[in-house]
Amino acid sequence: MSQPMPTSPKYDCIVIGSGHAGSCAALSAIDHGCTRVLLLDKCPEIWAGGNGFFTAGAHRTVHAGLADLLPLVENVPPAIASRIDVEPYTAEQFTNDIMRLSGGRSDARLVRTVVEESRDAIEWLRQTVGVPFTLSFNRQAYKVDGRHKFWGGMALSTRDGGKGLIATHRAALKRVGVETWFEAPATELIVQDGAIVGVVVERGGKQERVYAAAIVLAAGGYESSAALRNLHLGEGWENARVRGTPYNTGDGIFMAKAVGARLAGDWTGCxxxxxxxxxxxxxxxxxxxxxxxxxxxxxxxxxxxxxxxxxxxxxxxxxxxxxxxxxxxxxxxxxxxxxxxxxxxxxxxxxxxxxxxxxxxxxxxxxxxxxxxxxxxxxxxxxxxxxxxxxxxxxxxxxxxxxxxxxxxxxxxxxxxxxxxxxxxxxxxxxxxxxxxxxxxxxxxITFTFGGLRIDPDTASVLGDSGRPIPGLYCAGEIVGGLWYENYPGGSGLTAGAVFGRIAGREAGRRARQRR
Structure with missing residues (x-):
């Protein structure tokens, strides 16, 4: 929809979706020079956090073993550390796990970005956001012969799981001054001269046009819609139980499609x-x-x-x-x-x-x-x-x-x-x-769907039908298509959300500075 744009947009960045990926994008945008960031979500405030709230908080990451992880976590007293076994988890192992579970169909560039950026994303979450990481004794370790033995390539979780993760994000967003609107669904992207310059928002029973230098879509997939599950996943999927938020109904995907975004990924998978x-x-x-x-x-x-x-x-x-x-x-x-x-x-x-x-x-x-x-x-x-x-x-x-x-x-x-x-x-x-x-x-x-939007993994820019980035439009989280096919390694979703959320926020900051 083409509309006249104000000389100076009200916001540097608008993020749609209050989950883990959206929160990472908003916080990263602040890190990279955005001073006015707005976060929108159609859910009531009590439902803040999207699917991230319902996770166990597990984050899969490349690491060099126990000594590498101990500085990240808060639940390992020195007396216990000597009785823990955690094997290193290499970039090659992480990559191979994703690719073997997808039958080799995952977009190799997306996979490479998630894997290579995973450790830095964890460090950023800990230091900048304040996420309290733990070793996941209850979920990823068994006590055998007096030793806590971790298995399956994953060891990190967050204190109080997804609830603790989202509570930390909410506090961090407030601390850095991100403005948040709940019960404010974005319904349409505003296009001006081929670029995305804002969104149409329903708020208080009225439509409002809100402008920004950059828009980040982080509104999840379509798993909460029984009709869309039946359409894309097949007959019978309307009977699946929704594990998380009831508000993930594909809005962000279809808003992007309406402005020429290219769809990608496994639309029959979840x-x-x-x-x-x-x-x-x-x-x-x-x-x-x-x-x-x-x-x-x-x-x-x-x-x-x-x-x-x-x-x-x-x-x-x-x-x-x-x-x-x-x-x-x-x-x-x-x-x-x-x-x-x-x-x-x-x-x-x-x-x-x-x-x-x-x-x-x-x-x-x-x-x-x-x-x-x-x-x-x-x-x-x-x-x-x-x-x-x-x-x-x-x-x-x-x-x-x-x-x-x-x-x-x-x-x-x-x-x-x-x-x-x-x-x-x-x-x-x-x-x-x-x-x-x-x-x-x-x-x-059902947790989340795999079909979504095609992005440039280096910038998290949403790609159009031409294969070129749509200026001003970025995305992160479960809305990204092409990363998962048929199956996925546990703990990878939150990591991917953080990786592409950070990238989207970084690029939003860069675009906001340029437009100033």
Missing amino acids: HATCWDAHTQAETGDRELSNQFTKSGYPLGIMANNRGLRFVDEGADFRNFTYAAYGKAILRQPGGFAFQIFDSRAEGWLRKEEYRDGVVMKIRANSVDELAQKLVPHGLEDVDAFIRTVAEYNRATRMFAATCPERKWDPTVKDGVATHGLSLPKSNWALPLEESSLFAVKVTCG
Whole structure:
């Protein structure tokens, strides 16, 4: 929409979206010379933070091992440090993890930027924003032989998870004077001479045109819209549970498309995980938030309502399978499944996710009893369920008999597998002790969608249909397309949001200085 532009824009930078990426962009813009920054969000203030609020706060980053991470974290007394094992995580490993999970389809330039800038982004978050990082003992480590052993290439989280992360951002934004409008949806980008010069905002029942030297889109994907999920992800996705904010309905993507932005990425893909089946459908819970995740399946098995296993629960560390296995659950009859454990596994499960009061556990003293108890919860084939558990137990014992040298260890891919099953369990396969079984009913919780906008990774500029940057328009966060395909390594989303948020803010500052 072409409109006359004031001689002097009111703001140097406008950021649309109050989540992690948007907050990083606004704070980075201040760092790089913007003096007047406005942050907009259509949600009420109580919903500030977008999906970042609902995360565990995990950040995947390149690092050189424990000694490199200790200066970043606040929860490791010297007496404990000597009992912690954290292997280095190299740029090559980080890159390979993204590329192997995407089948090599991820945009290599985007990946390179995220990986190479990850460590600096963490340092900036700690020093400039004030984010309190911790080692994620509860989520990424098991205590084995008296030592805390981290696994899966990730170790960093934030104090109080996503809640703490967003609270820190909110305090930092206030401290540096970023102006924030809530319940103020941006509905249209204003174009002047081919450049983006402002946005149309609905505020107080009226439309208002607000001008700025640079606009940063950080309004998330479209996962909160059942209609758009059905359209782009396919039939059945309208039944997925929304894990986070109900306000991510694709607004930023479609505003950008209306001014010629190029779409990119996996429009049939998303991040989805095993989610408590007893949750509400259309929004996350701001109190329990990430605790509804049910990520313990590598320590047990999963069966659908026909009583059949449908994934290799031990194919890889949870970090590398959970974003895909939520989709696998949705594809099962009825869109749900049962996770099955015994008392031996129960002690290794995350208390935040599996403690009494957070999850309903269906307990039994035999497989037959458990099968009967699952019928009111949706199990349709009792005999098949009993057969599945019996065959799994037999296959684990056969493997143990043929490979006695293999030792169960949840901190490594231990190769303790099944023998003779058409669908194997490749690691951590122990028989389920029939005297102490329990089941948890899970469904698919959608986190964010993978399709979005094409950007220049060096500047976070949104690219137009011509392949050239649209002047004045930048983006960061889940709205970026081309980074993730089909699956993704846990903890990468917040890191990517910080990396491209910092870049977008830097470029906004550069453009604001030029226009002055």
